[in-house]
Amino acid sequence: MSTESGKISVQTENIFPIIKKWLYSEKDIFLRELISNSTDAISKLKKIALTESFEATEDYKIKITFDQEKRTLSIEDNGIGMSADEIKKYINQIAFSGAEDFIKKYENADNKAGIIGHFGLGFYSSFMVSTKVVIETKSYKKDESAVKWESESGVEFQLSKIEKENRGTKITLFLDSESGEYLDKWKLKELVKKYCDFLPVPILVEEEEANKKTPLWSSSPSSLKKEDYNEFYNYLFPFSGEPHFYVHLNVDYPFRLQGILYFPKLKHELDAAKNGIKLYCNHVFVSDEANELVPQFLTVLKGTIDIPDLPLNVSRSYLQTDPLVKKISSHIIKKIADRLVDDFKKDRDAFEKNWDEISLFVKYGIISDEKFYDAAKPCILFKSSNGNFTTLEEYLERNKEKNENKVFYAPEVESSSSMMELFKSSGLEAVLVDTRIDSHFIQFLEGKNSEVKFQRVDSEITDQVVDKTATNIVDENNQTESDKILEFFKSSLTRDGLEIKVESLKSGEVPSLIILPEYMRRITEMNLGMNQDKSALLKNHTLILNANSKLVRNAYQKSKGLNPEKANLIAEHIYDLARVSSKMLSDSEMGIFLKRSTSILEDLT
Ligand code: ADP
Secondary structure (H helix, E strand, O other): OOOEEEEOOOHHHHHHHHHHHHHHHHOOHHHHHHHHHHHHHHHHHHHHHHHOOOOOOOOOOEEEEEEOOOOEEEEEEOOOOOOHHHHHHHHHHHHHHHHHHHHHHHHHOOOHHHHHHOOOOHHHHHHHOEEEEEEEEEOOOOOOOOEEEEEOOOOEEEEEEOOOOOOEEEEEEEEOOOOHHHOOHHHHHHHHHHHHOOOOOOEEEOOEEOOOOOOHHHOOHHHOOHHHHHHHHHHHOOOOOOOOEEEEEEEOOOOOEEEEEEEOOOOOHHHHHOOOEEEEEOOEEEEOOHHHHOOHHHHHOEEEEEOOOOOOOOOHHHHHHOHHHHHHHHHHHHHHHHHHHHHHHHOHHHHHHHHHHHHHHHHHHHHHOHHHHHHHHHHOOEEEOOOOEEOHHHHHHHOHHHHOOEEEEEEHHHOOOHHHHHHHHOOOOOEEEOOOOHHHHHHHHHHHOOOOEEEEOOOOOOHHHEOOOOOOOOOOOOOOHHHHHHHHHHHHOOOOOEEEEEEOEOOOOOOEEEEOOHHHHHHHHHHHOOOOOHHHHHHOEEEEEEOOOHHHHHHHHHHOOOOHHHHHHHHHHHHHHHHHHOOOOOHHHHHHHHHHHHHHHHHHO
16 A cells, blocks of 8 residues: 545534634543543453454553653554554544534534534544644554554545554644643643543553552442442542442443442531532543432432443533433432432431431432432431431321321420420420421422321420310309419510410420411411521411419419519510520510510529
8 A cells, every 4th residue: 555645524624623612621531532542442452352363462551652842642552453444434434424423513503512512523632632643553453554644634634554563553643832731741640540540451651550440330249348339439539438328330221320329428518519420431531520410419429420321522411411311310319219228227227327417318309309209218217206216107107096197296406395395295206307408398298198297296286285184163253264364464465466375284394385377387487498587477376375384373373463564574474485495586585585584583582
């Protein structure tokens, strides 16, 4: 073969300026593309070596070298190599048809940046950084001679026979004036580490091996121990300690997917916002923004996902619409839920210890994804007022006689409120909820289980907390003591939106309580969030005075002999005690409450 020249395609003439422009911020990826081509060439040869015999040489490797004076950068492998015909076919035709496709899509596209993102420009991305590219290659087949392909523009090429001793391909880039940064060992090593750390072939930058790690996700799960997973986790994310749990993904059909996902111990709430999932394609790093692959609630996960069938240059918009991505996402959701339920069943104690940290994630997942709910529902836990953790099922079973499918609940921060004291001393059980998400979570669970109704402990006075044996003797005016207590407090406390009632409660230790109807509280909380200004809730509330409370009875009795100012002060204070217990005092009201407490104590001392 004498030197052959040719022109590849007319349409491609304008492609390189476009590629350069769009990919400029990502021009590093040319190295990834060339190294992964070399890795493929070695993998192919390894496969062939299983059945054919050929002149085996040294160990498989990829060598990266550069020459600062000549401004050249070379990537050399001892893989399968190419014959002259293969160069024509794979480099001139196939690769360029990719480029042509690109041009066509580019011309008609609205989302031009999105388009470039998922084009496998492969070998041709080397023109992003070069004024000239040379391929010297020799096929593993004995009777093929070595060839040299060179092109200055990416449009015209020359092909000639050469002498080349070793099998494999060497690609030499003559770097352009803006790409001198690649003539630097440190920079090259860094790029190899970033993109090619997990490739199964040693990659030498100026004779120094720059990649080392075996991709743990490709090992068989049964061969791995917890320590291996933890070690790998800390390799990926240094100083992360131990994760809460991990899931090893390993699917062959109907799609190929491998990976390991870790649920980190969250040190700060903000940690959750970081991009923790790294996306790989056949062990080549693609992106650390794999968050489009998993639904939002799973973005707290960290780890690796390897999808061999995804184009190397994936863009976010591509991921959002790809049907493969949807299937992968469903698979991951199911796997995570299964893992949780598994852990729950295997070691409930350990699961309960972790629950505080993972519950927000689980609940958010359940609310936002039907499939996750279906799979994860057996492991939903609540803290109980009896000090243990409970599932909803267990709670309902334990309390079915008393509660009739009602689930009493109280915010955990109010777990020692007067109402909860009364509740516990009356032998009732409530689940304690977390204010951040539980108003939505409870609503969601009710929607799913029509027979279950959540009721806040302070939304009404249930029969079980009322002392039915209390006597109610009427006096000569046909009034009970309760009537008189009511009268006194009504005359002392005048507030818009306040209703006052008297009840004989089972515990004498609770003087007063605030009651808010369930529906009203929910509406207000939905509109304003849990941590709203409490005054919104007080537009319509009930003060319950306990006729069994010594304080309430004394207050009423003694009020007869007191001047009205003092009597009012006591009534106000008892009312405020109820509001303090329900965490319903505003800051300024708290000030008044404290001042009043001081003056009451002064009177006593
Ligand atoms: P892709 O890798 O997506 O197929 P490329 O443009 O990167 O596209 O490469 C085109 C083809 O050229 C490859 O499929 C392969 O057949 C061949 N090729 C590229 N680099 C090498 C190499 N280092 N050794 C052997 N063949 C190669």
